[in-house]
Amino acid sequence: MAYTGVTPSARSRGMVREARHLLFTVAPGATWIVIFLVLPSAYLMAVAFMSNGPYGLPEMPLSLESFRRLAGFGFLGWSPGNLYTLLRSLWQTVVSTGLVVVIAYPIAYYISTCRARWRPIMLLLVVVPSWTNQVIRTFGWMNLLAPATPLSELAEALGLINANMGLYPSNFAVTLGLVYNFLPFMVLPLYAAFEKLDAAQVEAAQDLFASPVRAFRHAVFPQTLPGLLAGIVLVAIPAFGMYVIPELLGGGKGMMLGNLVANQFAGGANWPLGAAGAILMLIATFIGLFAMRRIGKRLGGGEEVVI
């Protein structure tokens, strides 16, 4: 007991002081986040259950109309447009995350095998492009993939696209943009995992004549799993809600959920519908976070995966 010899009143005074200290330090920030983020998100969720007014603004009475609209039911019956958008978002997220993993694994491994003095520079080289604004990076790809550029002409010559089409706007351009955008977010956690890798386990596997594939599966993969899961969270969740890349590189047929949501708030469209889309995105986010934690706990043995 640290307080022996102190009268109960002094002790409770100390506790009051500690509580006041907690209040003074934490209250400004906590209040700020509650007022400017928790309340607005709560309001947005409420909007999803309201009706659409004449100027796209939410109105009473409460209704589930916006969720019906989101599922594709409109004045003219059911149309698959929104469903396609949703499936496209899922598909783009899965494909781009998969590609990012495939590229990031060898890169992170290679950096970890280089000389210690080069590693910080190599990591910096991977990260620096992501310091430039997302709009500029995506604009760079627009320049590269436009019709009559070398890359587009190469694709044309190989018969991959029709003449004068250019590689953008297209779903391919969106995938490329997503991979480009998120690669550093996968390389960093994977590199951190490789740096801590116990090389003895890998050598033991090699000594026991394990094939490279088996050595990877049993010695390397489990050790880098926490990094991989952290990377997937950092890549897949923002990719699912991406707005800029599909808007610039995708065109009308490359729209993702983020664009569907945003369009409902621009130029007097339909706030409740947009809010319903946002709820869907939040649900996906929390399912993703939860699933990664569960997978991490099951596969990582006792090791806590910090997300």
Added chain:
Amino acid sequence: MRKRTLKRSLAGFWWFTLAFLYLPLAVVVLFSFNASNSAATFTGISLRWYGRLMGNEEILSAFANSMILAITSSVIALGIGCLIGYGMYRHRHRKLGWLIVLIYLPIVLPDIVFGISEMAFFVQIHRLTGLLQPGLVTMIIAHVTFQIPFVALIVYSRFVGLDPTLFEAAKDLYASPVKRVVHFMLPTIKPALISAFFLSFTLSVDDFVISFFTAGPESATLPIYIWGAIKKGVSPEINAIATLMIGAVAIAAIISLVFSRRRQA
């Protein structure tokens, strides 16, 4: 033997990936010096697009807005985040789960949900009270909201890394809490404060989506201006302004490299 080929193909893959990462930026830089206004063919070197920038009032005001937004929001977030970071450290033995959830919320919320929530909220507040008209003020509020968690976490981890007995020593040395803050706490966490400020600044300059949805008609930042220019039809001026921004990032990268070198030495 097999090991050598593996290492060599990995090195090849590394250079290929680097080319992939820098190609789009290189194209922007290259075409900013293009003599013609074609986005596909390079016809010769010229500085005319940079010349046009200088006379463009919109770009200059967008640049000023970007700077005002980044600096103001970073300063506010530094103050508030620093307090939370210290509170989290001092009271780390209490159950502060709700606070952790609150602090991680701005980080895990998808940008687009963050942006439209704020926008919808500000629009309704403005309709009801006339306050918070969309503009620089609403943008600053939104930016501070996503910067606070990063500042708090950086400051918190700096405190955790300190020897706890230092706090006892400071208590013995300085009677007044104010003196303790000025002479002990602030100097000790100075590195954390500096890196928190620069991270906040970078996050603010890097952000597009949240700014886009909370901006008013007069408060366009550089990324919002560029977005508008792209949407209107690609103009070669965008390459020039984008190149200047890439140049700023390159300088920042070199500075951070020099600093990390010096810390190692």
